Amino acid sequence: MTATATRTSSATAAALRATRRHRAVRAFAATTGLTAAVAALFVLTMMVGSFRLTAGEVITSVLHLADTPSVDFVVRGLRLPTALSALTVGLALGASGTVFQQLLRNPLASPDFVGITSGASLAAVSGIVLFQVGGLAVCALALGGAITAAVVMYLLAWRDGVSGYRFILIGIGVAVFFEGLTGYMLIKAELFEARQAMHWLTGSVGQASDDELQLLGGALVVLLPLAVILSRKLRVLELGDDTARALGSRVEITRAALLATAVLLVALAVAVAGPIVFVALVAGPIANRLLGPATGSIAAAALVGAVLVLSADLVAVHLLPTPLPTGVVTGAVGAPYLLWLLATTNRRGAGG
Amino acid sequence: MSRLRAEGLTLGYDAEPIVRDLDVTVLDGKVTAIVGANACGKSTLLRGLARLLRPRAGNVLLDGKAMADLSTLDVAKVLGLLPQAPLAPDGITVADLVSRGRYPHQGWFRTWNDRDHDAVARALDATDTADLVNRPLRQLSGGQRQRVWIAMALAQDTDLLLLDEPTTFLDINHQVELLRLLRTLNAQGGKTIVAVLHDINLASRYCDHIIAMADGAIVAEGAPRDVITAELIEKVFGLACVIVADPVAGTPIIVPAD
Numbered sequence: 001m002t003a004t005a006t007r008t009s010s011a012t013a014a015a016l017r018a019t020r021r022h023r024a025v026r027a028f029a030a031t032t033g034l035t036a037a038v039a040a041l042f043v044l045t046m047m048v049g050s051f052r053l054t055a056g057e058v059i060t061s062v063l064h065l066a067d068t069p070s071v072d073f074v075v076r077g078l079r080l081p082t083a084l085s086a087l088t089v090g091l092a093l094g095a096s097g098t099v100f101q102q103l104l105r106n107p108l109a110s111p112d113f114v115g116i117t118s119g120a121s122l123a124a125v126s127g128i129v130l131f132q133v134g135g136l137a138v139c140a141l142a143l144g145g146a147i148t149a150a151v152v153m154y155l156l157a158w159r160d161g162v163s164g165y166r167f168i169l170i171g172i173g174v175a176v177f178f179e180g181l182t183g184y185m186l187i188k189a190e191l192f193e194a195r196q197a198m199h200w201l202t203g204s205v206g207q208a209s210d211d212e213l214q215l216l217g218g219a220l221v222v223l224l225p226l227a228v229i230l231s232r233k234l235r236v237l238e239l240g241d242d243t244a245r246a247l248g249s250r251v252e253i254t255r256a257a258l259l260a261t262a263v264l265l266v267a268l269a270v271a272v273a274g275p276i277v278f279v280a281l282v283a284g285p286i287a288n289r290l291l292g293p294a295t296g297s298i299a300a301a302a303l304v305g306a307v308l309v310l311s312a313d314l315v316a317v318h319l320l321p322t323p324l325p326t327g328v329v330t331g332a333v334g335a336p337y338l339l340w341l342l343a344t345t346n347r348r349g350a351g352g
Numbered sequence: 353m354s355r356l357r358a359e360g361l362t363l364g365y366d367a368e369p370i371v372r373d374l375d376v377t378v379l380d381g382k383v384t385a386i387v388g389a390n391a392c393g394k395s396t397l398l399r400g401l402a403r404l405l406r407p408r409a410g411n412v413l414l415d416g417k418a419m420a421d422l423s424t425l426d427v428a429k430v431l432g433l434l435p436q437a438p439l440a441p442d443g444i445t446v447a448d449l450v451s452r453g454r455y456p457h458q459g460w461f462r463t464w465n466d467r468d469h470d471a472v473a474r475a476l477d478a479t480d481t482a483d484l485v486n487r488p489l490r491q492l493s494g495g496q497r498q499r500v501w502i503a504m505a506l507a508q509d510t511d512l513l514l515l516d517e518p519t520t521f522l523d524i525n526h527q528v529e530l531l532r533l534l535r536t537l538n539a540q541g542g543k544t545i546v547a548v549l550h551d552i553n554l555a556s557r558y559c560d561h562i563i564a565m566a567d568g569a570i571v572a573e574g575a576p577r578d579v580i581t582a583e584l585i586e587k588v589f590g591l592a593c594v595i596v597a598d599p600v601a602g603t604p605i606i607v608p609a610d
């Protein structure tokens with residue numbers, strides 16, 4: 001009797017070990033592949049353009065290994081800022097989106113939809129239209145707008161704690177309100193300011209200044225590892241507040257910390273590049289497709305975000321007859337993807 | 353001696369308290385059922401005992417210490433709770449879900465070790481879910497799913513396990529199967545179990561001790577044979593009934609009077 005029980009148990013342990021190993025291998029392979037894809041796209045965006053360069057020229061110039069003034073001017077002066085902007089904005093959007101979705105337990109709970117991005121947009125457009133500001137001031141306004149929107153939503157959603165469902169509904173309400181006010185601002189604006197505001201509103205990685213990039217880069221170095229460390233707590237928060245509390249998680253403070261990290265990430269990304277839609281929404285689901293369902297890897301989602309923004313920029317600037325802002329491409333590609341995702345998820349749910 | 357008890361416990365969500373000034377002692381090494389009509393406060397009491405609700409007044413004591421003064425992670429190593437409607441992320445596999453029960457035993461940077469591994473394997477074996485490890489939770493039947501959730505709570509490896517209406521969405525066969533599982537866990541692992549149950553007949557059959565509640569107060573408690581009387585059922589549920597003996601086990605069974 002005892003012998004049987006022990007044998008069953010070791011078979012179970014072996015099966016469990018195999019499952020965990022398989023998961024770990026898959027996660028490692030997918031993350032490595034994504035990192036390679038990000039690196040390749042990063043170099044590729046700097047190779048193409050009216051002045052074509054080889055991968056070797058780009059890499060030696062970026063790493064300061066050779067001194068060729070003409071190449072250095074094109075690479076470091078013109079293309080590197082845009083490439084860095086696409087990379088950092090993508091990482092920030094991907095990580096932030098997946099944290100939002102896991103925290104609020106809803107695949108539609110992307111910062112694009114729940115009012116954070118529209119808070120940033122309203123503040124930025126108001127600044128452009130009412131005070132004719134530009135550059136770093138618009139960036140600061142967008143950052144402030146996004147954080148204010150998040151705080152307002154958190155306070156409105158608070159009732160003995162914040163539930164995901166209420167936060168999303170309030171977020172959608174806040175988003176609609178802000179979008180209405182942004183529309184009003186645009187109607188009131190002079191033609192020149194309206195054009196500038198519209199350009200900001202479509203989102204483009206090409207508009208980032210060096211100061212903005214340094215700010216976003218510095219923030220990423222702190223916030224991304226923080227999000228990855230906190231993601232362990234997401235694994236139990238996903239099981240519902242009661243289960244998480246029963247497992248010893250301090251639910252409210254954990255949620256506030258994760259939300260603050262995610263809000264800062266998306267606020268900085270939007271402040272630097274304007275609203276680049278759909279990246280935050282699709283990065284997490286794509287990462288889960290690659291690593292396995294419910295794995296929720298934040299690092300993988302961040303890398304997917306970077307792949308998406310780098311590709312979108314490549315398409316927007318080089319593959320289309322007229323160069324377009326990045327946000328137009330992500331929107332055009334992201335929306336059908338979202339529909340496909342929803343349609344296939346539903347079908348699988350019905351089949352299971 | 354009792355590891356988990358409450359003194360003068362008052363609990364509530366809004367202005368009106370639901371449970372008032374309650375003294376409860378959970379018997380060590382026994383299976384206890386909390387029964388009562390809908391909205392009598394039985395789930396509230398269970399949530400209070402598991403520190404999911406902060407007491408308005410009074411104390412919940414774990415090993416003689418007020419639970420409010422203990423670290424919630426330390427409590428989670430001794431006391432587990434399976435809520436009424438736990439959530440699972442889309443597509444999660446059984447292995448992944450059960451492994452998450454190890455959370456209180458892991459630190460910020462401590463990775464998965466052999467103890468975690470053994471605890472999860474034991475939980476899967478005890479609930480007969482080892483064959484399901486690679487299956488997504490949503491593809492399982494209701495009975496299998498509930499066993500997987502119990503495996504998750506078992507992986508937490510606690511001496512006390514509280515369950516909030518674990519049989520509610522199950523058919524009669526799976527209800528019995530689940531209660532037998534609780535009995536086995538109690539008999540083999542020496543676990544103290546407290547479950548909120550709806551079916552008095554099943555509670556009488558499979559539990560050692562019954563706590564009957566009405567309007568946020570305890571109206572009777574003790575062994576099923578001593579506690580379940582026609583007067584009590586009339587008082588708790590407002591149902592006129594006759595009590596007969598279970599032909600198999602001799603435990604009390606409620607039969608409506610008219």
